[in-house]
């Protein structure tokens with residue numbers, strides 16, 4: 463699980479925070495297609511401010 467998330471971080475070019483925890487989740491913004499790291503259930507795109515879906519929508523094999 464950790465390695466898969468680490469690869470996802472590499473894929474989106476965000477690096478790997480040293481304080482990384484299993485509670486970090488990702489969402490892809492439906493409007494601007496950027497990948498967001500969602501913290502503390504704050505489902506808002508940091509790039510364009512749109513609401514993010516509460517269900518997983520980031521699938522690297524899609």
Ligand SMILES: [Zn+2]
Nearest residue numbers: 491494507510
């Ligand atoms: Zn966005």
